[in-house]
Amino acid sequence: MIEGCEGTIAFVGVGANLGNPLEQCRDALERMDATPGIKLLRRSSFYRSEPAGFREQPWFVNAVAEVRTVLAAVDLLKALQRIEQAMGRVRERRDGPRVIDLDLLLYGQDIMRQPDLTIPHPRMHGRRFVLMPFYEIAPYILHPAFGISIQGLLDRLQDDSVVEPIG
Numbered sequence: 001m002i003e004g005c006e007g008t009i010a011f012v013g014v015g016a017n018l019g020n021p022l023e024q025c026r027d028a029l030e031r032m033d034a035t036p037g038i039k040l041l042r043r044s045s046f047y048r049s050e051p052a053g054f055r056e057q058p059w060f061v062n063a064v065a066e067v068r069t070v071l072a073a074v075d076l077l078k079a080l081q082r083i084e085q086a087m088g089r090v091r092e093r094r095d096g097p098r099v100i101d102l103d104l105l106l107y108g109q110d111i112m113r114q115p116d117l118t119i120p121h122p123r124m125h126g127r128r129f130v131l132m133p134f135y136e137i138a139p140y141i142l143h144p145a146f147g148i149s150i151q152g153l154l155d156r157l158q159d160d161s162v163v164e165p166i167g
Contacts, residue, residue: 007039007068010076011138013103013121013130014043014063021061022046022166024087028100029065031083037071038079044133049163052127057097061166064105064133073107077117080104105130109144120145128159 016024033040043065080102112119131154139151
């Protein structure tokens with residue numbers, strides 16, 4: 001956990017479509033909050049969304065979490081990947097089904113291009129299943145590369161996939 005106010009605000013996309021996706025997303029959020037150096041500040045509602053890319057798979061449950069972290073971006077990514085691995089994530093196909101998926105969307109207002117880490121997430125601005133939950137908790141956050149708010153990205157979005165809040 002983090003004492004005081006130090007650290008960087010980051011946003012993490014959470015998704016799953018195998019097993020019990022809603023419970024797995026909740027479990028992943030609890031694991032994030034229990035990870036040293038990461039504090040869960042808030043999360044969006046959960047959303048049911050149709051698959052993007054590879055369509056022949058179950059629908060997803062998605063959310064976005066706001067965290068405060070003292071970890072460097074690459075270390076935060078590694079912590080998220082350890083959670084995925086502990087929960088049984090197997091990386092077979094980029095757009096394929098998964099037990100859990102944790103994507104580092106934003107890390108402060110940083111822009112990074114490294115072999116294993118690109119921030120902002122390179123596809124977040126074109127995905128309704130990311131932008132709708134993100135908009136719910138942080139509509140005015142600016143995309144660091146585009147200088148456009150999450151609300152603005154959602155307003156311009158060409159993705160017409162079905163994304164609906166889970167009652």
